[in-house]
Amino acid sequence: MSTDVQGPVAVLGAGTIGAAWAAFFALAGLEVRVADPAPDAQARIDAMLERARPAMQALGTLSDRPTVPQLHRDIGTAVAGVAAIQEALPEQLPLKQQAYRAVEAAAPADALLMSSSSGLMPTLLQQGLAQPERLLIAHPCNPAYLMPLVELVGGQATSAAVLDRAEAFYRVLGKQTVRLQREATGHLVNRLQAALWREAVHLVAEGHASVADVDRAVTEGLGARWTVCGPHAIFHLSGGAEGMAGFLQRLGPAVESWWADLGQPRLDAATRERLVAQMQQASAGRSPEAMARERDAHMLRVMGLVRPDGAG
């Protein structure tokens, strides 16, 4: 993997997202500086490196010249001379804007400024910047060292050249990028996930099925197909030789009638109680932490299979 065109990267914030980014960049071979004044920042980075190394080794994304992230207390020293800044601060606008002012005061004028925000729109984030054109959202899937997808979203002031540079930056590192043509709260992944979960909650809240059975409908009925085909491709392939046109012709009205029947649940007290109790039951005594370890081990195997450059 050639990384010699990639300069040093600064990561702002060593929370769950920031530490995962720092581990990913360092283990992919980039020089990394992390800005976080919290006393436990170093411990969190170290823990994340330990989790990320075997995962990236298994996936083949571990560099043969990995680096070690350098921790800085201040943004100013962290961003001096970097080629790119990955901001991963809490989802609070004033906090992010204050950080951007520190970036603008100390980073090279042509450094990419990429926010990991899942909830704030890039047009909002770039308000008040001296160089709003270099800001974009680059939203990872969690954990960033494992999941290949990065969603790139420009705001009204983002330049097309900056989006191109950001896309090239991540792709050299082995990431897959999708680019939104127009910003939307939650981008693509979180919106699609929220849409599916809304119906899942409806089915549980209305007593159609248990949390465990709804989850199994996804893991055993839908998940494998969705590693291979997206939602449009699935229907394209069920439309015969005419593809999507054939599907819409024959089944469009049925789909619209299903859409009309989907639920619009609220997360009220009764629904929350039901979700918590049934999730407890579905966990069958396993802690969330134990389940997360099972998930990670299993996902690594699946990811190894479905990587676009893997066994295809």
Added chain:
Amino acid sequence: MSTDVQGPVAVLGAGTIGAAWAAFFALAGLEVRVADPAPDAQARIDAMLERARPAMQALGTLSDRPTVPQLHRDIGTAVAGVAAIQEALPEQLPLKQQAYRAVEAAAPADALLMSSSSGLMPTLLQQGLAQPERLLIAHPCNPAYLMPLVELVGGQATSAAVLDRAEAFYRVLGKQTVRLQREATGHLVNRLQAALWREAVHLVAEGHASVADVDRAVTEGLGARWTVCGPHAIFHLSGGAEGMAGFLQRLGPAVESWWADLGQPRLDAATRERLVAQMQQASAGRSPEAMARERDAHMLRVMGLVRPDGAG
């Protein structure tokens, strides 16, 4: 795999779903009779057997004593002496009701009567039956010889004992079953799929992203995780030590605000045109048939990994 408790099975209809069921049952070692008067029924069954055999071999579900389905023109001769009937006729109520009358006239009184319907409710299907208590919906994921999940749905008149027997019937054959506690149009899988696709269509129709990029958000950002964790478990695992309760506490309001922002697209002429054109582009010159072959080969590898009794 022990199948000696399983009597002969009749499959009504040799369309895509019925032929896949027939191939599955026969290759799992059951005696199978298919009722279909169409002149090309035998050819369709033969073609399905050819597709199903290598898939079931790869998954380890191929019996060492596979059978060959016998084709019957009439339902009466097909269902005589069977232990179970898998109805897979077109989604037309009068057609199914007529078939059920033929079943009631000729099948053993204790034979299970299972409809593959995805769109009709079991309470509706059992109206007018002499023995409505033995009818349930057993809805497969397509293709039935490959996908493990079967959704079991009873109607108002279905007996609990019949649901238990149906569950045991499929589980002996290596299927995974989920049981709805209350019927719903589209059951679980199709409703969840429809919910996700509705938001996918919204994102494309409103110009936020292309068909190709929305599909990649699913295949590269969500699919692998959904082979391991269902939608509830994902949030349970992101809630820290408190699990779902912690997630709802911290992120419930954000999720509700995302739900409020999800789209409600229509499949109008402009949207259909956009979907067809962009799907054409995303196909990059591959025919739906070639894409379906790629999908099947790839899914077999993923399914082999994620089977509950596989590498776990």
